Amino acid sequence: xxxxxxxxxxxxxxxxxxxxxxxxxxxxTFPDGTKKSVGVVLPATLTFNTGAPEIMxxxxxxxxxxxxxxxxxxKSGPGExxxxxxxxSFEIRVTEAYHYICHFG
Amino acid sequence: xxxxxxxxxxxxxxxxxxxxxxxxxxxxTFPDGTKKSVGVVLPATLTFNTGAPEIMxxxxxxxxxxxxxxxxxxKSGPGExxxxxxxxSFEIRVTEAYHYICHFG
Numbered sequence: 001x002x003x004x005x006x007x008x009x010x011x012x013x014x015x016x017x018x019x020x021x022x023x024x025x026x027x028x029t030f031p032d033g034t035k036k037s038v039g040v041v042l043p044a045t046l047t048f049n050t051g052a053p054e055i056m057x058x059x060x061x062x063x064x065x066x067x068x069x070x071x072x073x074x075k076s077g078p079g080e081x082x083x084x085x086x087x088x089s090f091e092i093r094v095t096e097a098y099h100y101i102c103h104f105g
Numbered sequence: 106x107x108x109x110x111x112x113x114x115x116x117x118x119x120x121x122x123x124x125x126x127x128x129x130x131x132x133x134t135f136p137d138g139t140k141k142s143v144g145v146v147l148p149a150t151l152t153f154n155t156g157a158p159e160i161m162x163x164x165x166x167x168x169x170x171x172x173x174x175x176x177x178x179x180k181s182g183p184g185e186x187x188x189x190x191x192x193x194s195f196e197i198r199v200t201e202a203y204h205y206i207c208h209f210g
Contacts, residue, residue: 042125
């Protein structure tokens, strides 16, 4: 079961645009100050770097991802998530739009 | 002064992707049920059709737009807005990412 809606948050009106628009996200802030983002990765193969640790939760579509130091491409679909350590990176391979919630920390 | 944040809303986690990703938006719902969206148009010239009337409010970047039946390209920048009648259309020309709030009705 994937998360279709997040209630009671503040949304940043300005999007973050990465890789010429292959990834677009909007930041959200919870009443307790927690920040997350909702976004989409369009068909592409991209490498993302992390600052803080991240959890990528798929809400629609799917991706394959490969963490730094791994040789394995793993699939992630709706309701599934994967974790990326801080100060690391991961490759993501998308053939149908991958819609996600990014949780930090 | 542009609107940088919208508070106390529900956000749809799945984005709407138009024109192969040249426009990406996330729907938001207010406590009273009002629906709007926050989105971005990347560099492109696109034609949008309206169902309900829309007000496009620029929060960052800029665009030029031309309403159906008009010959005039008009510019819209941060803090500015323009209105499109229902069941109509407009062309939009973007050279730097145009970030917007779309108000319906």
